[in-house]
Structure formats: structure tokens, C-alpha cells
Amino acid sequence: MRLFVGLLPPPPVRDELVLALEAHRPRWPGLRWLDPENWHVTLSFLGEVPDPVLPELRARLADAATRHAPLTLSLTGAGAFPSAGRARVFLAGLGGDLPGLARLADHVGNEALEAGAGQTDRRRFTPHLSLARCRADMDVSPLVEAFGTFSGAGWEAGTVHLIRSNFRGGTTGGTTGRTTGGTSDGTSGRAEPRYETVEEWHLTARAPRGQS
Template sequence: MRLFVGVLPPWRARDELTRALGPHRAAWPALRWLDPANWHVTLSFLGEVPEEILPELDTRLARAAARQAPMTLSFAGAGAFPSARQARVLWAGVYGPRPRLIRLAGSLGAGARRAGAVQTDRRQLRPHLTLARSRTDVDVRDLVETFEAFAGTAWEARAVHLVRSRLGPVVRYEPIAEYALSASAPGGRS
């Protein structure tokens, strides 16, 4: 099964971003806008994972998450991959304690590899929320500039989720496990 570990933003954060995007979507017909129900912040992409390693994977991901504290995150600004001039992916920025997010992503990936998930992505985390995709290059510089000033309301990430990705004409993401971020926050704050 195709899996990743990510943070699922609360509905109030998704709704706020949906309202901000609403007036702009129709002006960008070359973009395929993702359903807000599928929005997530990927921390570790695992790829195809054999079912027989799920018990060990579950144990290791729970352990990795438990070593991290909840953290305050928010959506702010926008950008594109590979660039705003030749975008294939439009994204919203994820702001929060970046070193802790990177450490969490690394720990989750390492735990998954130890459990036998050999296709984990080893690139350093670039926290973002994918909003839209395109099969061809699209110049989204105007849209990125419009959202430069967007600053969403902060929210608390208290858990990460193991999510199954079901590909097909309509991509669906199905959370199959939740792992609490349960350590004490460094310095007593998130």
C-alpha cells in the first residue's frame, strides 16, 4: 500500500485558506485544485509499503512522534515548485518551529526505514501544503504575489497521521493511524 506520514490541518485552518483562495480559483483554469478534504502537510513519504511491516511501522512511528512536543503551525504566503514562473505545484507555506518540524520528519523517516519501508524520501523537509497541480508549466507569479501577504490563524499540531494514498481518477487519502506528539515542549512552549 502507498503510505505517507503527515499533519492533517484542522478544518478551521482549511476553511480559512479555502475562503482566501475562492475568488482566485476560476481565474486559473490550468490548475487542478486539490479538495481541501485531502489537504495535508507531508512529513515523510514512504511509498509502497508491504502490509506485513505495518505492526513494526506502527510501533516505530508512535515512538518517533512521542519524542516530539505539539507545535503551533499556521499557513502563510504561497509558492510553487519548481518555480513560480514554471509551476507544476502551487503551495501555501507552513510556518512554525522549522527545526523541530525537520527533526520530526527525520525521526519519522528513520523509524519507517528501520521498520522496513525502504522507499522513504530522504530529502530535507520543505514544509508546505499543496493547493493545486498542473500537468504543464504554468506561470503563477501573479497568484503567488497575491498570496504573499496571506497569514492564517495559528493552530496546534498535536499528532501526526499515517495516511494511505489511493490513486485513481479521484485520489483519496485515508488516515489509518494517529500518533500523538506527546513530549514536553522545549522551553515550555511550542
């Protein structure tokens, strides 16, 4: 199965971001806006993981979770990959305990590799939440600038999720301009994957003294 490890923003955080994006979405019909219920912060992309690897992967991720404390995070600012001038992904940035988030991502990725899963050529961790995708390179500099002042409420990220990507190919008719958990949004001609939490673990370590 195709897996990744991530954090899920809680519903109030998602709702706040949805409202903040409402004024921007109609001005960018060329973007494929992702379903808010699919929004996530990827810690480690694992790709296709053979079933025999899953027991050890689960055990290692469970152990890793006990070694990290909950993180205070927020969604703030905007950006694009690989660049605003030639974007393929429009995204929201993250604020808060970014050093702690980077340590968690590195630990999770290393444990996945030790279990026989994950990517040996992992890229440098860049915390973000993807909001929209482009079929071809697009200049989204005005959107990045306009949304760059966004600053959302903080939340406590206390649970790591092992998530499966369920791809459903083909296109659908009767689109509404918004993705809804695996249906096409009418801009890319592709179905958005549906994400399913396979297992989750709470971050249970105590925060270092002086941190909440």
C-alpha cells in the first residue's frame, strides 16, 4: 500500500483557512484546489510499502511517538513549489515549534528506513500544507503575495498518523469546482486521492522545561 506519515490540522484550523481562502479561489480557476478534509502536514513520504514490512514499521513509529512531546503549530504565510514564478503546488507555511517538528520528521523518516520502508533519498524537510496544484508551471506570485499575510490560530499537534493514499483513477462529471474526497474538481481531469488513517500514535514525551 502507498503510505506516508503526517499530522492532521484539527477542524477549527481547517475551517479558519477555508474562510481565508474564499476570496482568492475564484481568481485562480487554473488551480486544482485540494479538499480541506485531505489537508495534512507530511512528515515522511514512504511510497509503496510491502505488507510484510508493516508490523515492524508500526512498532518503530509507535516507539518514536513516545520520544516526542506534542507540538504547538500554526498555519502562517504562503509559498509555492518549486517557486512562485513556476509553481506546481501552492501552499501554506507553518509556524510554531519548527525545530521540534523537524526533529520529529527526521526521527520518523529514519525509523521508516530501518523498517524497510521510506525513501533513501529523502529531501530536506520543508514544513508546509499543500492547498492547490497546477497541471503545468504557473506564476502564482500575486497569490503568494496576497495570501502571505495569513496567520492562523495555533493548535497542539499531539498525534502522528500513518496514512494510506487510495487513488481512484478516471474523471467524474457534474463537477462543482471543489474537490470532495476523491472526486475531480474540474480543472485537472484527475481524481484526487482519498486519504485513510491506517494507525495513529500520540506524542507522549514531556516537553523540555520552559516549553509548553
